[in-house]
Amino acid sequence: MPNNLTTPHSYRGKLIVVEGIDGSGKTTQLGLLAKWLIAAGHRVFLTEWNSSDLVKAATKLGKKKNALTPMTFSLLHATDFADRLLYRIIPPLKAGMIVLADRYAYTAFTRDVARGVDREWVRELYGFAVKPDVRLYFRVPIEMSLERLLARRMKLKFYEAGMDMGWSTNAIESFRLFQSKVLEEYDRVTDEFAMSVIDGARSISEQQHIVRDLVSRAIAEPQPQEAIS
């Protein structure tokens, strides 16, 4: 089966995605980028992982009861993603907008695999996803992400800390164990899908400078032939 994720798309718009573990600073960078693009007169559409209504209720219920196996969890997220792609990502891309996605299929490739799902299986599951024009990965060490998250809201979220895996009853220890596996998978994913790696330990403005440079270049690239005609 052809894999869309590795084939450039032919829509008029541009798809920019940010990835990284929680607390890596990706939402901060995407927010600043959105403001900058809008100020420059671009039409921008923002979308987040897990934001569609379709399976939100089912995921919520399953989470509450801790009743989902990693594979079922993965399938639910893929269904949610398909809905988001079809209704929130492709239409603005067709309309020539710049779509900014806070997390994309690569999140599944790291989280689901860290939970024990087969690497190839999850990649095939998301084979329908549109290849983003800019793929940014914000790399930070676990301790830095923990420090930022704890400073912000004191309590780690159950799934973010991988508490469902039962590796540790201590949320911070569980976070370290789970997110270390996620980081390892991100290292594979960044190589495999040629992502631009940004050092998330640098200042917000230094990172934003790099982000804007990469995005400007992608915007300046000519539209594919198919999209112009």
Ligand code: ADP
């Ligand atoms: P993510 O979306 O990856 O979870 P956020 O953008 O929400 O991360 O940032 C997490 C926290 O870290 C926020 O409180 C944010 O203000 C702070 N933060 C983001 N980038 C930096 C940075 N470069 N240096 C210091 N703190 C940062």
